[in-house]
Amino acid sequence: MIYAYTKSLAVRFRWSCFSDSTIHNKLFALQTHHPLSPSLKSISTSTNQHSFTVNYLINTCGFTPQTAISVSKKINFKTLDKPDSVLNFFKNHGFNQTQISTVIRKHPELLRYDPNKKLLPKFDFFYSTGISCTDLVHIASSCPTILTHSLKNQIIPSYNLLMSFFHSNDKFMAAFKRFPGIVGRDHNAMTFPNIEILRQHVTTRPRSFMLKPDRFNEVMEDVKKMGFNPSKFQFVKAVQALRSMSKSTWKKKMEVYEKWGLSEEETMLAFTRQPGCMRISEEKITAVLNFCVNTMGWQSSVIAHRPTLMTLGLGKRIILRCSVLEVLLSKGLIKKPISLRALLVSTESMFLHKFVTCYEEAPQLLKLYQEKLELSKSHGHDYGSKSGTYQR
Template sequence: MPRLLLSNPQKTLLPKFQFFYSKGIPSSNLSVVLSSNPSVLGYNIDNCIIPNFKSFKDFTRCDDSEVFLAYKNCSQILTCNFQSIVAPNVAVLIEHGVPDSHIMTELVDHPRIFVPNHDKFRTTVEEVEKLGFNPLKHNFLLAIRALVQLSKSTWKRKFNVLKKWGWSGKEIVSAFAKYPLFMTLSEHKIAATMNFMVNTMGWKSSVMANRPILLTFSLERRIIPRCSVLQALISKGLIEKTDVGLLIESTEKVFLERFVTPYEDPYLLKLYKEKLGLSGN
């Protein structure tokens, strides 16, 4: 922020650092977060930062480190007016029956969804309810998080990308209901993953429609390395087919236990590490 370069560090910057230090925030954490989210340094410490910090802490009943985590996740938490922007949006969720525990967790981990214009936020919540999401389930907030990020035009473009891969409108809506955040992926990411799954692996497009979370995993760091092991197992006649969800969604430990270790073939682990880019380790 150019104006910070012209400010008096003793008067404008030091009080803010001292405030965060007083809350037990380690200097190493503070420097990293402020370098990536420096906007808070341009706001008044007494009229903005401290009142918002206190309001957030009082409202969520969380500790100082969690308030700082929320700021790390969204700098607007300490720069917008908490009482006039965040609190009214929280009230909408309470009004629609979202459990307090879900709201508080979301406030700390994903506070960005609470800072849109109040009318837009209310409309989004109502849209999610109309789509059939249950306010008592965590997916309700995931759907809000997704729709807050998506403009109508962006939603339409992604809708069309999925239709090109054979998904029906009903399948897209069903997939969104299962895992809303998959629609926040870029169009390129969706297309690239679908291309690999369908054209390289030979799986039906409907597999991903039924398990949309598969699209969210990294091609380079998860999907390709694991699928390479599967292809090797098939080529060696050691396996015929497997559950795609188990292959992609399982933890590293479970994946190795199910697809590598039992076959006692050093090539499998070597191949897996090569695809992960770990062959030199």
């Protein structure tokens, strides 16, 4: 009877996200040391502690059992003093439950920290640079690795080195917001040698520098050979594209374009006009060209002259707007040829003005457009399945 009561008590007792650690410890003792629980007696102390950690992660961080078990393999604790204080620290600094769960899932070792010694000084330092509480919460939840770096040995030295380059706190903050990991790199060994190579090239994309100098210089030379002008911003975009993939991946993407009828010269022309057309996956290349060629009846060579089409969302932009075009054509309200730039590349307001609201049928067209827009948002993939098919 006592064991049944104990089990019932444990089931009914709901831990809050930031409940008192003494109550947690009492419940833990009740679950693992009751003299009338033979099955629990046979479990080792380490197993009890692991189960305790799993239960804690489920009840405080909202993890599924599977996620909690996975995370618990990276951390274990006997008491709740530090975990509770860490969770309370994040809550008091404006993190919501989802953000806290994300941080702990990525870096569960933070639960072993003394927040007053290892977290608060870092937050105070970042605040001193001028970053807002809201921005810091967003950055720390998207890149919690910055919270694991040593303030004295990594973060402050990185900040000082970067300030010697940017000469402006505003520029540092802009770079930090784009790529928070910038404070966790060895800039003397990696970043600054690359900056030296790029001394004549201005860029606001700090991630471009995060590459070993030899590889970075090789990418630079390859981009020059492709005909990009180092004094133009397009040069930087091409560097970013090449550094993001291996040579074998580049070759595979070139082959995909070739399968759809583009010559090597046409593909390279598209790349020089829009380097982003080579940054997308092989899957998306296939999906977009499949729709353009097989559904819309366009020549694949159109990509060489309008490569920006490859970087647009298939479901949320291309298919959606083409469905409006099909209605206009079927009703004889518009005639070919149509400017693909106006149809697909223009802003939302410009598209609606030119292809929707200017017609008497505007209410029906707008309703169709909004319905398909909502439908596209409800789909998990923007450009269809891995086979290259698409959702209408």
